Amino acid sequence: MMAIPAFTQKASEYQVKAAFLFNFSKFLEWPPEAMGEPNEPFVVGVLGKDPFGSNLDEIIAGEKIMGHPMVVRRFNSTEEIDKCHILFIHVPGKTSEALNALKGKSILTVSDDEEFNAYGGIIKFYTENEMIRLEINIQAAKAANLTVSSKLLRIAKIYE
Amino acid sequence: MLTSGIVLIMTCAAFFVYEYITARETMRRQMSTLGQIIATNSTAALAFDNQQDAAETLNALKAENNIRAAALYDVNGKLFAKYPATIPAFYIPAHPGRLGYYFTDSYLEGFQVVEQDGTLLGTIFLRTDMKDMYHRFLLYGIIAVIFIIISFIFAWVISKKLQRTISTPILQLADTAKIVSDKQNYSVRAVKRSDDEVGLLTDAFNHMLTRIGIQNAEITGLNQNLENKVRDRTRELEMANEALTEQTEFSRNILDSSVDLIAVFDTDLRYVTLNKRGEETYKITQDKIIGRYVADVFPQTLNSGMVDDLKRALKGEFVRHVNYISGVTKRHYENFYIPLKDRDGNVNRIVTIAHDITDIMQANEKLQALNAELEKSNRELEQFAYVASHDLQEPLRKIQTFTELSERYIDNPDALKRYLEKVGSSAQRMTELIKAVLNYSRLSKSENDFVEVDLNNTLRSIFVDLELLIHEKEAVINHNNLPVTYGIPLQLHQLFINLITNSLKFNERKPVINITSEYVNGNDVNDVPEIIKHRDYIKITFSDNGIGFDQKFADKVFSIFQRLHADKRIEGTGIGLAVCKKIVENHQGFITVKSEPKIGTTFFIYLPVLHMSSTQFTKTSSTNTQAV
Numbered sequence: 001m002m003a004i005p006a007f008t009q010k011a012s013e014y015q016v017k018a019a020f021l022f023n024f025s026k027f028l029e030w031p032p033e034a035m036g037e038p039n040e041p042f043v044v045g046v047l048g049k050d051p052f053g054s055n056l057d058e059i060i061a062g063e064k065i066m067g068h069p070m071v072v073r074r075f076n077s078t079e080e081i082d083k084c085h086i087l088f089i090h091v092p093g094k095t096s097e098a099l100n101a102l103k104g105k106s107i108l109t110v111s112d113d114e115e116f117n118a119y120g121g122i123i124k125f126y127t128e129n130e131m132i133r134l135e136i137n138i139q140a141a142k143a144a145n146l147t148v149s150s151k152l153l154r155i156a157k158i159y160e
Numbered sequence: 161m162l163t164s165g166i167v168l169i170m171t172c173a174a175f176f177v178y179e180y181i182t183a184r185e186t187m188r189r190q191m192s193t194l195g196q197i198i199a200t201n202s203t204a205a206l207a208f209d210n211q212q213d214a215a216e217t218l219n220a221l222k223a224e225n226n227i228r229a230a231a232l233y234d235v236n237g238k239l240f241a242k243y244p245a246t247i248p249a250f251y252i253p254a255h256p257g258r259l260g261y262y263f264t265d266s267y268l269e270g271f272q273v274v275e276q277d278g279t280l281l282g283t284i285f286l287r288t289d290m291k292d293m294y295h296r297f298l299l300y301g302i303i304a305v306i307f308i309i310i311s312f313i314f315a316w317v318i319s320k321k322l323q324r325t326i327s328t329p330i331l332q333l334a335d336t337a338k339i340v341s342d343k344q345n346y347s348v349r350a351v352k353r354s355d356d357e358v359g360l361l362t363d364a365f366n367h368m369l370t371r372i373g374i375q376n377a378e379i380t381g382l383n384q385n386l387e388n389k390v391r392d393r394t395r396e397l398e399m400a401n402e403a404l405t406e407q408t409e410f411s412r413n414i415l416d417s418s419v420d421l422i423a424v425f426d427t428d429l430r431y432v433t434l435n436k437r438g439e440e441t442y443k444i445t446q447d448k449i450i451g452r453y454v455a456d457v458f459p460q461t462l463n464s465g466m467v468d469d470l471k472r473a474l475k476g477e478f479v480r481h482v483n484y485i486s487g488v489t490k491r492h493y494e495n496f497y498i499p500l501k502d503r504d505g506n507v508n509r510i511v512t513i514a515h516d517i518t519d520i521m522q523a524n525e526k527l528q529a530l531n532a533e534l535e536k537s538n539r540e541l542e543q544f545a546y547v548a549s550h551d552l553q554e555p556l557r558k559i560q561t562f563t564e565l566s567e568r569y570i571d572n573p574d575a576l577k578r579y580l581e582k583v584g585s586s587a588q589r590m591t592e593l594i595k596a597v598l599n600y601s602r603l604s605k606s607e608n609d610f611v612e613v614d615l616n617n618t619l620r621s622i623f624v625d626l627e628l629l630i631h632e633k634e635a636v637i638n639h640n641n642l643p644v645t646y647g648i649p650l651q652l653h654q655l656f657i658n659l660i661t662n663s664l665k666f667n668e669r670k671p672v673i674n675i676t677s678e679y680v681n682g683n684d685v686n687d688v689p690e691i692i693k694h695r696d697y698i699k700i701t702f703s704d705n706g707i708g709f710d711q712k713f714a715d716k717v718f719s720i721f722q723r724l725h726a727d728k729r730i731e732g733t734g735i736g737l738a739v740c741k742k743i744v745e746n747h748q749g750f751i752t753v754k755s756e757p758k759i760g761t762t763f764f765i766y767l768p769v770l771h772m773s774s775t776q777f778t779k780t781s782s783t784n785t786q787a788v
Binding site: 016020023026027065066131132133134149151152154155156 | 203210276
């Protein structure tokens with residue numbers, strides 16, 4: 001068994017979100033060319049100001065997905081992004097630009113931005129009854145050549 | 161009936177147990193599958209903290225009537241969702257327990273993990289009610305019992321019916337068989353009741369009885385036949401045996417009637433048989449020696465000619481041993497060793513026939529002794545003829561010559577007288593010669609004439625007889641004390657007088673005669689080859705100082721009419737020493753002589769000590785008698 005991403009009643013918002021970011025790796029599939037060689041890292045990236053603190057690093061540290069070691073990378077701009085699988089975008093006001101810059105890449109884009117799905121982002125975090133929920137843009141996922149598990153789709157809201 | 165009942169019950173029980181175990185395993189597997197489905201559908205809810213979705217997923221269990229309770233726990237073991245949603249929390253375990261599903265009193269319940277791609281997301285709990293299954297089994301049991309009861313009733317009815325049609329005839333058949341085997345009565349027949357298989361069996365049984373009856377009769381007949389044959393054979397054998405016994409007795413009688421010893425040996429030289437004559441000879445009974453090696457029975461035969469002869473016969477040779485002296489009986493036998501051969505021509509027995517020739521051998525020896533005696537007589541006769549032709553003719557010729565002269569000078573009385581004196585002396589001499597010859601030939605050697613003789617007395621009477629001659633010759637005769645012996649007194653007298661007379665006659669000096677005697681043993685006497693060793697002898701020595709003779713004539717002097725001295729002055733018949741020799745030989749003694757011309761002659765006489773006299777012999781010369 002692996003180290004368990006923990007969220008308790010007392011867990012902070014970003015602790016829960018960090019765990020969700022890690023769990024996405026289990027409910028989506030990336031195209032083989034995006035995954036590359038088995039020893040190539042699986043990159044969980046943060047674009048813009050990092051809201052997770054050490055939470056993301058603690059969850060990701062030592063984990064592997066299908067043999068690929070998971071690493072956390074932080075980017076200031078989209079230019080820096082060469083290889084990335086899950087990217088949390090936290091650039092308030094510049095979300096649309098960032099998404100445009102990343103168009104055509106097999107990157108699962110995640111953000112808290114209210115209009116994220118409308119901009120073409122794939123998964124948006126939102127809060128309902130104090131619980132963090134997901135909204136998925138299936139068209140965007142298809143455009144990024146990602147396959148979303150039906151299980152994930154069942155518990156998420158579908159953006160139309 | 162009972163057996164089939166037990167089998168039925170056992171079968172039902174086995175089926176029931178099998179069903180029960182199988183049903184439980186099936187339920188457990190179904191639970192596991194159901195749990196897996198719920199778990200798979202709960203992964204996202206657990207991963208993304210969606211309790212509502214989890215509760216919906218669990219709610220799908222509504223379709224399963226038996227599921228009484230279900231729950232999901234998050235990765236930390238905290239209750240995440242439950243089913244039915246209204247169930248009080250204390251009916252559900254507060255935390256996940258041991259993995260896997262287990263039967264409790266009336267439930268099957270357990271835990272299963274929820275994971276996604278190897279990552280543990282939580283745990284699921286399921287509880288299902290067993291009542292249904294138990295109800296089903298109760299129903300099964302009731303059906304089985306009813307089935308068994310019905311089966312029993314059917315079986316009982318069918319067996320009753322079967323007994324009538326199958327068992328009864330078979331039992332009757334068994335009774336008939338028992339009668340047959342108990343009473344040995346093969347005429348009994350079983351009653352046929354139907355034309356089915358039992359009827360066939362009855363027919364077969366009856367047929368078998370008929371066959372047995374026929375075979376029995378045949379066997380009895382054969383037995384009778386066999387008994388007759390055995391009786392005949394036995395009688396034949398007995399007759400043959402009788403004949404054989406008779407033959408054996410006949411052979412034995414022939415063997416035992418033999419005057420010869422007959423023994424039969426096998427190839428290891430062990431006694432096979434010995435006839436009666438053999439038993440008598442060896443003073444042993446057959447049974448003591450049969451089967452024993454000849455040299456074991458008679459050790460004397462071990463390196464004897466007998467074993468050698470037997471071994472030659474073993475090689476097939478017919479052996480004849482003409483004069484065999486038995487080491488056992490010390491008797492003489494003419495032995496025959498005859499090899500007997502078996503059909504292949506190999507020697508397997510040796511018949512030994514021993515013909516006792518002891519008596520013949522003894523007769524032969526006697527004959528030889530007689531022959532020797534006869535030869536001796538013949539020689540003496542020849543000597544006698546010689547005497548007749550020479551010595552006796554001499555006085556006869558003188559008588560003839562002087563008779564013719566007397567006729568011629570019949571007118572001359574002086575001459576006539578002289579011639580007639582010559583004739584007379586010649587006739588006298590002839591008479592003496594004839595007397596001497598007669599005397600010699602008459603010398604008896606009959607043992608009946610042997611008496612105790614004191615030689616001293618013999619000598620004394622001779623001194624009396626020869627008194628004048630001794631005086632005339634002025635002879636000196638010395639002698640020691642002579643022993644007493646057994647002999648013929650007149651012959652011993654003759655022996656002594658002849659020797660003394662010779663010593664007096666053949667002497668040109670004053671005769672000195674010494675007579676001594678001593679006891680000697682045959683072993684110590686060297687000059688007489690014929691003397692018997694170990695025998696005691698009286699040795700009497702006569703020595704004189706007479707004219708003597710050449711020692712080379714020593715043997716001749718004892719021959720009849722042998723005169724060494726032609727001296728007319730010395731009178732003699734030439735028969736004296738021959739008489740001496742014969743007398744000594746009559747006494748089983750020996751006489752020898754040693755002489756030297758002009759010195760003297762010594763005679764040695766050895767007389768065997770026939771009977772030891774009570775008068776002890778002494779060697780002393782103290783009693784010398786000098787005859788004058």
